[in-house]
Amino acid sequence: MSCSDELSLLAEATRYLFGSLLLVREADFPAPTPCRDWDLRRLLRHVRTSLADLTEVLAVSEFPRGSDLDTHPAVGTDPVAALRAGIVDFLLASTPLPTAGRWCRIEGRCLPAKTVVYVGAIEMVLHAWDIAQACRADRPIPSDLASALLGVSPPLAEAGLAGHVFAEPLAAPAAATPSDQLLALFGRQPIGPGLCAT
Amino acid sequence: MQPAPDSLLYGATDDPAVVVSHRSSVRLAFVAALQHLSPLQRAVLVLRDVLGWQAREVAEMLGTSTAAVNSALQRARTQLAETRPAPEALDEPTEPEVRDVLDRYMSAFEHADVDALAELLRTDVELEMPPIPTWFIGRDTVREFLTRVVLHTPDQWRLAYTRANGAPAFALYMRAPDGSSGSFQAHGLDVLSLIGGRIARIVAFNDPTLVAKFGLPETITEPPTLSRPHAATT
Numbered sequence: 001m002s003c004s005d006e007l008s009l010l011a012e013a014t015r016y017l018f019g020s021l022l023l024v025r026e027a028d029f030p031a032p033t034p035c036r037d038w039d040l041r042r043l044l045r046h047v048r049t050s051l052a053d054l055t056e057v058l059a060v061s062e063f064p065r066g067s068d069l070d071t072h073p074a075v076g077t078d079p080v081a082a083l084r085a086g087i088v089d090f091l092l093a094s095t096p097l098p099t100a101g102r103w104c105r106i107e108g109r110c111l112p113a114k115t116v117v118y119v120g121a122i123e124m125v126l127h128a129w130d131i132a133q134a135c136r137a138d139r140p141i142p143s144d145l146a147s148a149l150l151g152v153s154p155p156l157a158e159a160g161l162a163g164h165v166f167a168e169p170l171a172a173p174a175a176a177t178p179s180d181q182l183l184a185l186f187g188r189q190p191i192g193p194g195l196c197a198t
Numbered sequence: 199m200q201p202a203p204d205s206l207l208y209g210a211t212d213d214p215a216v217v218v219s220h221r222s223s224v225r226l227a228f229v230a231a232l233q234h235l236s237p238l239q240r241a242v243l244v245l246r247d248v249l250g251w252q253a254r255e256v257a258e259m260l261g262t263s264t265a266a267v268n269s270a271l272q273r274a275r276t277q278l279a280e281t282r283p284a285p286e287a288l289d290e291p292t293e294p295e296v297r298d299v300l301d302r303y304m305s306a307f308e309h310a311d312v313d314a315l316a317e318l319l320r321t322d323v324e325l326e327m328p329p330i331p332t333w334f335i336g337r338d339t340v341r342e343f344l345t346r347v348v349l350h351t352p353d354q355w356r357l358a359y360t361r362a363n364g365a366p367a368f369a370l371y372m373r374a375p376d377g378s379s380g381s382f383q384a385h386g387l388d389v390l391s392l393i394g395g396r397i398a399r400i401v402a403f404n405d406p407t408l409v410a411k412f413g414l415p416e417t418i419t420e421p422p423t424l425s426r427p428h429a430a431t432t
Binding site for chain 1 (some may be wrong): 251
């Protein structure tokens with residue numbers, strides 16, 4: 001696996017998130033997640049909404065609002081199906097258009113489109129880990145993927161997203177794997193303490 | 199949709215910045231077209247053609263069968279064909295790759311070398327001939343049709359490279375009935391879509407009047423000068 005460019009990074013992030021979604025059963029919807037006060041159903045909706053927001057930020061006027069999907073007959077009320085559709089829309093907004101030289105407004109800031117793509121990739125990967133946790137599965141983030149995201153995190157930190165869009169950093173454990181480091185950077189702890197914000 | 203020369207769509211320019219900008223426009227149209235697909239079709243198209251996943255993995259991730267994935271992909275491509283341009287926007291081969299495929303396509307056509315032509319086609323290639331509602335899907339089927347109807351005799355065709363709807367295209371000239379004079383008459387236009395360095399779709403517009411709209415002559419007595427690298431190897 002290589003995450004040397006935007007597309008392969010997104011491909012691996014998507015693979016990891018889709019993998020976590022395979023774990024989800026309807027009976028898991030009320031399960032607690034690493035995100036405080038959120039059960040799994042709420043978390044799935046959050047990821048869906050969050051990716052829809054990023055999609056809208058990235059997209060041009062031709063692109064419909066992500067919320068249209070909520071009423072699509074083929075998606076219905078299944079939050080997993082809705083999230084899968086949301087992921088696809090985000091990929092469509094991220095991949096066919098070159099991001100070089102594009103700027104987007106997010107959270108009142110003007111950011112390069114590439115940064116927004118990275119934010120989406122991080123959002124996908126962190127919540128994929130959250131979803132797996134809620135399903136009582138230990139799915140560390142693949143090392144290449146985690147390392148690549150650690151590599152692109154400084155611009156996000158510079159943009160003030162850590163602690164704002166994402167939770168405040170925690171101290172990484174000694175001898176941490178890339179997965180541990182990334183989870184700590186974005187305030188993740190395994191279910192129990194439940195410290196992450198979003 | 200009728201083919202239009204790129205120069206009309208985009209203005210004649212070789213400015214790389216403008217070209218990139220135009221590519222973005224083509225892609226925007228493509229993204230807009232994708233919105234007409236069902237969620238499953240869109241997911242399969244993106245995961246297969248953009249992210250490059252195998253059909254089996256897509257099926258597993260979406261909780262469906264490989265057959266359903268293949269079927270959805272086929273339907274998605276068919277539906278997109280009505281709102282081209284074009285699948286090639288998903289995966290643009292590098293320019294030398296495109297050039298090589300186009301050169302070999304031209305040579306194979308002119309030599310009626312169906313084997314060489316078949317090597318350039320994806321296994322799921324589609325051949326469409328608007329306005330005739332005729333479609334051929336799959337390399338073997340396309341090959342059989344070309345052998346029987348189009349490429350049965352060597353040296354019957356001359357091709358000239360152009361671009362249409364943002365995609366590579368060829369003006370086709372057929373040897374004139376009194377062909378001993380070396381005269382070839384405009385026959386139509388083939389617009390190609392490439393995915394992964396192979397031809398995914400050929401849209402053959404068999405309308406001679408289109409050739410003039412592309413600024414090309416209606417009759418040629420010499421082969422088009424551009425790119426006939428294998429002409430001496432008959």
